[in-house]
Amino acid sequence: MRKITFGVATSLDNYIASTDDAIDWLMPSPEAAAVLADYWKRIDTILVGRKTYDVALRRGQGGAFQSPGTKTYVFSRTLTPGEQGNVTIVPSDAIEFVRALKERKGKEISLVSGGELASALFEAGLIDEIRMNIHPLLLGSGVPLFHPMTGQIALELLESKQFPNGCVLVRYGLKR
């Protein structure tokens, strides 16, 4: 069974972007880059929600989803289904699709979407790990990291690490 990690950069008040989708508050660091570089070696599949994908395209960052050897699945009922290079637009139910994906052979899977896709996958019990790079600021409003869910989910802290720039990286496993 392939592992799915939900990995995000977030403000302390759990927003992943400002109200206008801006992420100019993100603080890059060699430490975060090293963690990510190590992580990307272990994955071959990216799951992304339609809104996050749209924002990336609008910013001219669609190339991030075209790395050789990495398949990206975008879940959308409005985009035209099909393949665009390494990106596949999936019109079907995300939960059943991801469940099947986990059963297939392959490397780890990264969920980089914001809240809505993540909440659905959390509730379906399909996410194995959360990694948050908590940035030292309150955004006050914006795009929420977590959307309301119907039940509590117990976590196991795997790691917490403080970066010199004031970001705190936390990793949690989901208890079943």
Add this chain to the structure above:
Amino acid sequence: MRKITFGVATSLDNYIASTDDAIDWLMPSPEAAAVLADYWKRIDTILVGRKTYDVALRRGQGGAFQSPGTKTYVFSRTLTPGEQGNVTIVPSDAIEFVRALKERKGKEISLVSGGELASALFEAGLIDEIRMNIHPLLLGSGVPLFHPMTGQIALELLESKQFPNGCVLVRYGLKR
């Protein structure tokens, strides 16, 4: 100028209580107790919102606000103004009241309220430090720690500490 610290126990998805105000998910630990014991020595004033105070009274925990030598101020337009032991019900505008309180001589001030009072005091620039004991679970819904605010607030990470039970204590100073 007296320091005001906003100190809370929270879930990873930033809820301070379940939908029914339950806090049965809180994980006490000797480490958190030691941090709190040290902190309580430095304060002589508690600020609390009306809802948090109500919940404490309903749980029979009103005694927490009656420690000798500690004054508690509850901000409410509906409760009868006046003193109840060491607790004072303040009907006036919280911001002006707290601004004056900070100027008075005394020890540090603890804000233990949930979101609404905190947001108002954050926006007025009256909070100096945030301390969160982040619990390893997603509540999914409940009483939010942060309420929407109109602007971003930059923070400085002062400390992050991992407890054996999986809680992560983070402390931030507010940048002016």
